[in-house]
Amino acid sequence: MPSLGRLHLITDTRPGRDPLAVLRAALPVARAELVVQVRVADDATDREAYELARRVVEACRPYGARCLVNDRLHVALAVGAAGGHVGADDLPVAAARRVLGVDAVLGATAREPVTARAAVAAGAGYLGVGPCHATTTKPGLPAPIGPDGVRAVTGAVTVPVIAIGGVTAASVPALRAAGAYGVAVVGALSSAADPARATAELLGALTC
Ligand SMILES: Cc1ncc(COP(=O)(O)OP(=O)(O)O)c(N)n1
Ligand SMILES: Cc1ncsc1CCOP(=O)(O)O
Numbered sequence: 001m002p003s004l005g006r007l008h009l010i011t012d013t014r015p016g017r018d019p020l021a022v023l024r025a026a027l028p029v030a031r032a033e034l035v036v037q038v039r040v041a042d043d044a045t046d047r048e049a050y051e052l053a054r055r056v057v058e059a060c061r062p063y064g065a066r067c068l069v070n071d072r073l074h075v076a077l078a079v080g081a082a083g084g085h086v087g088a089d090d091l092p093v094a095a096a097r098r099v100l101g102v103d104a105v106l107g108a109t110a111r112e113p114v115t116a117r118a119a120v121a122a123g124a125g126y127l128g129v130g131p132c133h134a135t136t137t138k139p140g141l142p143a144p145i146g147p148d149g150v151r152a153v154t155g156a157v158t159v160p161v162i163a164i165g166g167v168t169a170a171s172v173p174a175l176r177a178a179g180a181y182g183v184a185v186v187g188a189l190s191s192a193a194d195p196a197r198a199t200a201e202l203l204g205a206l207t208c
């Protein structure tokens with residue numbers, strides 16, 4: 001199985017956003033380092049999630065980038081995505097692994113070492129860890145854990161840790177120093193004036 005990409009682009013659920021335009025800008029720059037996580041609003045229909053995910057899988061294919069689907073694992077299976085991501089309100093990790101199968105990429109959300117170890121024991125192949133910094137993209141999150149919180153998790157597991165929440169190119173070096181393998185972003189790419197350039201900046205910070 002190819003190694004996990006280091007830059008995870010999560011599709012922006014906010015009204016008026018154009019996740020496919022952002023993806024088209026990011027793909028030629030990041031290629032196989034890009035993982036695209038299709039995340040739709042809670043009130044989006046399965047058909048809407050399916051159509052977006054189908055188009056993302058198609059766009060990623062020529063670049064060797066992989067598509068994961070957030071929460072809705074039946075959509076991941078239906079579009080032939082590489083896998084999915086689950087958190088505390090979604091299917092338990094072990095159940096998600098059964099749904100997706102042994103070879104799929106499966107990520108789980110964790111904030112601290114105990115839940116991180118449990119998620120890995122249940123079958124997670126990577127962890128999304130955060131929020132690292134304040135974010136306006138997802139309301140209702142607990143306080144940011146910062147690079148120190150990320151370090152606590154990276155010290156407890158051997159799977160790749162993807163830092164999430166308010167991540168910018170400027171914050172990547174401290175997260176990498178804390179042991180993060182990669183980062184997941186919404187706003188840093190979706191709100192960028194020039195998403196291709198923002199992709200290059202994030203990648204530069206991730207790979208230096
Ligand atoms: C890489 C990554 N990390 C964490 C999350 C958050 O997942 P979850 O806690 O299930 O919250 P929702 O994204 O479903 O609102 C993620 N999506 N990706
Ligand atoms: C889905 C999610 N889970 C934790 S933070 C977050 C949103 C991250 O968005 P941004 O990169 O804009 O802070």
Ligand SMILES: [Mg+2]
Pocket residue numbers: 070071085086087088089090
């Ligand atoms: Mg979820």
